[in-house]
Amino acid sequence: MALFTDQPGDEGLPGRERGLAMAAVMTMTTMAVFDGSMINIALPQIARSLDASLGATVWVSNGYLLSAAMTLAIFAALSSRIGFRTIFAFGLSLFTLASVGCALSSSLDMLVIMRVLQGIGGAATLSIGPAILRSVFPNRLLGRILGLNALLIGTSTAIAPILGGTILSTLSWQWLFAINVPLGIIAVILTLRVVPNNPALKREPFDYAGALLSAVTLGALIMAADAFTHPGNDDLTTAVIFASIAILSGLTFVWVQRRVTKPLLPLNIFSSSRFSLAALTSLASFVSQGITFIALPFLFQSVYGYSALVSALLFTPWPIGIILAAPHAGRLADRYSGVIISTVGLCIFAVGLALLAMLPEHAQAWDICLRSLLCGIGFGCFQSPNNREMLSNASRENSGYASGVLAIMRTFGQCLGAAFVGVMMTIYAQSSAIHISLWLAVIATVLAIALSVSRLRGYKLAAG
Incomplete structure (x- = not known):
């Protein structure tokens, strides 16, 4: 309840309105996480239903990712000219309407086009979601709300495969998109009601x-x-x-x-070394996560011989670790140095990744789960304090740009991680490629630690 308690001098919205704005942002976040995780497991069923090849059906996922990536920076820039509420409501509306189009698609071409539109809507919301949270909540609560946001992402990531599997086992794949409609309508209503536009919109050429x-x-x-x-x-x-x-x-x-x-993107935002180093640290950490999320399914299914369902369950400890750590890390970052907390989290993350890379040839499920849990705890300790560091070291008028940079670092870190795994799969046999990829994830995390440690110079433990 401290998130919705007012104190003298607080920036942002009054307590009750904060809660409604937070609900709008987090509803969209949940929709985006669910959409990404559940649609991937539905691709075989979509291919059969629409009489399409698996190779062509991959564009149901790729079309979304491509259109989102191409428009992230554009929407971050437009937010300072049009306003947070306008951009977020537009993105939510487009995402929701495109979800209806996806559910009604009768051909693969139509489905891919709808997914591209979904990606554009998703980019409009994801590029400024953290900036909205910053504009709504006072600085004293910024770490706590970002930790809660990380908790939501972790919970959604853990639930999505189970929910998706349940829906696909009882209903058709179209329902994976249809469930977005009522959530989207609620989020749009909340957005139009309470999400603020920027205090001073810039009337300037694009x-x-x-x-x-x-x-x-x-x-x-x-x-x-x-x-x-x-x-x-x-x-x-x-x-x-x-x-x-x-x-x-x-x-x-x-x-x-x-x-x-x-x-489009004021480069002076990078004049703050704390902002720039936080962005680079985020990029390196998401490269590690991207590598691991691609390599582990191959390890579980191709090397250890687990089924797809068991492999999905073996992933569950990772988001559970984030759920356990992220809220506490965010709350501590409001009182102490977020740099120190995020650096400690990266060290825990690196140890967990190294333990995964050293898994024995015949690893037991409980052993895998413990190592994955450690990774999740480390990443949960790192993510929300580092995000707080990025947003708090950009001026409020540049918070939309900072939020866009944050989304870009996450998207491209994960994509680069996937690319590294692809290269290793091309060069080496599968088992060797998987283990080399996991060690590359460790190296990327060590780089992130080095970048994070470089921010500690002249830092005091107590936040100023």
């Missing part, structure tokens, strides 16, 4: 060149990462082409941002 270049850069990176996950010379050639496009357009994007009067 950077169309920057928007195009950012979309090309982020989209090409996603396509390169996807190509790397499929072994084969043609796929590697495609990956190199897309990676080259991403590098060229990315460099051009930076060049343009330095020269336009009102850039």
Whole structure:
């Protein structure tokens, strides 16, 4: 209840309105997590229902990810010009309507188009969700609310495969999209009622060149990462082409941002070393998570011979660890240095990953679960304090941009992690590739620790 108690000098909304705004943001977060986790396990059923190949059906997932990635930075920039409430309500409405379209799709082409629209709606909300929480809650509660948000994500991640499997065993795949409709309607009503627009909207020209270049850069990176996950010379050639496009357009994007009067992404946001290091730390940590989430299903099913259901259950301790750690870490980050707490969390995460990489040839399920639980606890200790560090080191007027950077780091960290696993699968035999990938995750986490430790210079334990 402390989240909704008012104190003199509090920024943001009064207590009751905070709760309603939080409900709107977290409802959309739950929808996004459920949508990603449940749709992937439904791909075989979708392929059979729509008489499509599995290869083509993968675009049900890829179309969503690609469109979301290409528009994250654009919506983060538009939020300062149009307002948080307008962008969030638009994204929610589009996501909900596209969910209706997905449920009614009679062909794969129609379903992919609806998923692309869903991705655009998801990007509009995810790019500014943390910024809305910052604008709604006072700084003294920022770590606590971000920890609660991480708790929600962890809980949703744990429940989604079970809920998805239950729905698919009793109903058709269309219901995976239909359940978004009532949730979306409720979230839109709450958004229009209580979510604030930015205090001072900027009436300034939009950077169309920057928007195009950012979309090309982020989209090409996603396509390169996807190509790397499929072994084969043609796929590697495609990956190199897309990676080259991403590098060229990315460099051009930076060049343009330095020269336009009102850039899509103000580069001065990175002038704060604490913000920049928090962003890089987040990127490295999500590379580790991306590697692990791709490598472990192969390890569980192809090496240890577990069924798909058991493999999903073996993942459960990871989000449970986040559930146990994230709220406490967020609350502590409001009182003490979030940098220290997040660094400790990364160290625990690195130990858990190393233990997973050293799993014996015939590992027992309980042994796997304990090691995964340690990873989840470490990641839960790291994530919310680090997110607080990013958001609190950007001005309130730049909170939309900071929120967009946070979403981009998460998305591309996971994509790069998947790409690393794809490369290892191309070069090595499957068992060796899995273990090498897990050690790469450990290395990426050690890099994240080094970046995080570099922030400790001159830091005091008590938060200022």
